[in-house]
């Protein structure tokens with residue numbers, strides 16, 4: 251007879267419980283597995299034995315629904331709610347206004363700290379009994395508190411002594427979708443756009459709701475639906491009705507909708523002859539348009555604008571500046587409390603100045619001139635979402651203007667959705683950078699959350715990596731980047747390690763034998779991609795247009811700063827862009843302490859070396875290797891790191907399903923192939939200048955440079971026709 255040993259049975263049950271509900275990835279980090287540990291389960295059941303959940307509007311109702319959905323799965327039992335609060339309640343969920351006086355007094359310090367969106371989650375002793383309390387000043391705080399509680403349970407945290415006082419450090423926590431009206435997604439690698447414009451407004455896809463749930467669970471409270479390379483049609487009545495339908499789905503989750511506004515819309519859809527921001531007819535057109543939007547969407551967030559950047563129309567077409575343009579829209583939005591998010595991603599082909607300096611030169615003189623409801627959205631670095639960039643010098647340089655951080659979650663320059671790269675490491679590095687604008691400790695995080703300069707409003711945006719792929723983000727691990735962005739927008743001081751830990755537990759398993767190695771793999775993955783793509787401060791050496799794979803040799807594009815050769819400047823003497831005070835002096839845009847460090851190759855952190863310096867091939871690196879050898883070894887290290895990732899994932903097999911293993915394994919194989927492609931192509935190309943042999947540790951390329959240069963990818967994903 252076939253018989254399973256009891257110990258094996260226990261082991262099998264344990265493994266089965268470790269599987270998330272839906273191995274296809276659709277549930278994201280909201281899979282809510284039943285807690286397998288009996289003691290912990292009992293603790294959770296005791297805490298939630300008798301629940302009073304305050305009744306209220308749609309956000310509170312949503313919070314209650316989410317609690318039921320999540321907790322019933324986690325506990326494997328139905329929840330017991332009481333109509334009114336009573337002394338037998340073990341768990342009380344209520345807003346400050348309805349708390350009984352003695353409880354209110356007990357919690358008043360905490361509640362005064364958490365503002366309108368925060369919450370207090372505490373296990374206290376009340377009238378001689380243990381009471382678990384979730385309290386907040388507003389409905390939305392309760393919703394966030396419910397999601398955090400579920401998340402803590404998913405992580406199997408002990409709640410019996412919990413005392414959590416939480417509130418978002420940043421006001422606007424926003425996703426920017428670069429989705430076109432034809433459902434293609436610029437720089438999107440996870441399928442087509444979620445927004446089915448054709449079927450809206452009548453047909454509301456379940457995904458809209460699941461998308462809102464996921465966002466709210468990590469505190470995202472704003473979404474811009476459309477591409478920054480905007481189409482004016484989105485502002486026409488037909489599309490606004492569709493937008494309104496989406497806003498209605500998102501509202502119960504505390505999410506406001508924003509749209510990208512094309513600056514020339516008054517001409518394209520309004521029949522005006524100009525879009526000059528100082529023309530009263532133009533101002534009136536925007537006022538009317540905005541009024542119409544608010545009549546359909548009373549809580550509309552505002553406009554996100556890309557103007558005079560990469561060919562987009564803007565105020566400069568009429569001899570005006572960014573202040574004129576942004577303030578015109580701000581005037582229209584102000585009566586409705588709407589915001590203008592004006593992007594600082596500008597550079598011009600007619601401006602011979604180093605591209606890295608141009609945004610600063612254009613915007614810093616305008617500090618303090620924007621209206622109160624304008625935020626300037628600034629990419630994390632001065633070029634463009636590279637695998638590594640020093641922080642943008644505008645951070646810290648505009649104390650009288652709220653600077654909103656723009657990170658890219660979609661992996662345009664980080665291997666699309668085929669490479670496993672945990673981006674919170676990148677975000678953390680930027681946020682922790684010290685601008686020195688008000689002395690030591692003036693970190694980018696403090697600029698962005700507004701605490702350094704006492705800004706009235708603050709924001710962080712992430713360019714979304716979401717599409718209609720079954721698992722939302724293409725790569726299962728790219729979900730962690732969406733999750734991590736949300737967590738950092740809520741609190742820019744949380745560590746990448748904490749985020750990885752939380753996400754792994756909520757998504758895969760709580761088993762420490764799984765968590766530790768996989769977490770390390772995630773935390774090292776960003777450095778791996780830097781090593782095999784852009785080590786030592788190299789940047790923008792991607793193939794043209796689609797940015798898929800290496801193209802350091804590209805030099806014939808019409809705009810000089812679109813050519814990789816502009817950025818690496820390799821020649822027989824050496825490599826790198828001299829942005830020091832002996833070169834373009836981009837370093838001069840930083841505070842003197844930072845500039846000093848960057849100016850000298852001996853003090854410049856080596857990860858930024860070739861960003862700021864053009865150095866001879868035999869320049870000696872800190873580890874004693876020549877620049878050429880050191881660079882080649884970095885490329886090799888990147889490839890080796892991917893090999894290690896594959897090994898780590900192989901060892902993780904016992905803790906995940908076969909499908910989960912297989913999916914990431916196949917993707918890692920592609921990543922390895924492409925890491926080798928990067929190493930081989932870049933080293934062969936740079937070798938034509940260095941004329942030096944590769945160090946023996948570096949694997950030789952099986953193919954020639956001509957082969958790599960001949961590769962063409964006309965159908966690489968994420969591109970829009972005008973970038974061809």
Ligand code: BDP
Nearest residue numbers: 436437478479556595634635
């Ligand atoms: C670049 C992208 C381009 C975007 C642009 C932007 O290649 O598709 O339109 O950024 O941020 O990175 O506006």
